Structure formats: structure tokens, C-alpha cells
Amino acid sequence: MLSAVNLVDVFLVLVVALLTAVALQQQSHADETVIRNPGQPGMEIIVRKDGQEIKYRGNGGNAEGQGERAGVAYKMKDGSIIYVPEAGEAPKP
Numbered sequence: 001m002l003s004a005v006n007l008v009d010v011f012l013v014l015v016v017a018l019l020t021a022v023a024l025q026q027q028s029h030a031d032e033t034v035i036r037n038p039g040q041p042g043m044e045i046i047v048r049k050d051g052q053e054i055k056y057r058g059n060g061g062n063a064e065g066q067g068e069r070a071g072v073a074y075k076m077k078d079g080s081i082i083y084v085p086e087a088g089e090a091p092k093p
Contacts, residue, residue: 031047031049033046043057069086070086
């Protein structure tokens with residue numbers, strides 16, 4: 001009778017270990033985005049997706065680029081988005 005009780009204890013430990021391993025495996029495959037120091041000059045965005053990690057770092061200033069305004073986008077009541085090019089410019093192929 002004592003050996004049966006010991007076997008039940010061993011199986012309980014094995015079940016807990018297997019459940020923990022499955023939970024950790026599912027958690028490691030989850031995609032996540034982490035923002036460190038939000039709104040600060042040293043802000044950093046870390047994106048973990050499919051086992052890869054990509055880091056984006058701010059330069060301490062406002063977002064600046066060398067692009068130009070291409071048009072305006074409007075969100076409609078039904079959730080669709082409509083893009084309207086700037087007046088006087090034809091879209092380039």
C-alpha cells in the first residue's frame with residue numbers, strides 16, 4: 001500500500017513538470033512588444049516575433065525624416081481608410 005502512495009506522488013510531480021514545460025514553451029513563442037523609458041530621450045522599442053528580437057532606439061529628438069507629405073488618410077465610420085493624394089500632384093507609377 002505504501003508503494004502505491006509513493007507512485008501517486010511521483011506521478012503528480014511528473015504531471016506538474018510536464019504542465020510547466022508546456023506553459024513555458026507556449027509563452028516563449030508569443031509575440032511581444034516592450035517599450036522601455038516611454039516618452040524619454042533614451043526610449044527603446046523591442047519587438048520579439050518568431051524567436052527574433054528587433055530593437056528600435058530613438059535619437060532623443062522628435063521624429064524627423066527626409067520624406068515628404070504624400071497625401072491625407074481618412075478613417076470612415078465603417079472602419080475603412082481612404083487615402084487622398086495631395087492636390088496638384090499625380091501619383092507616380
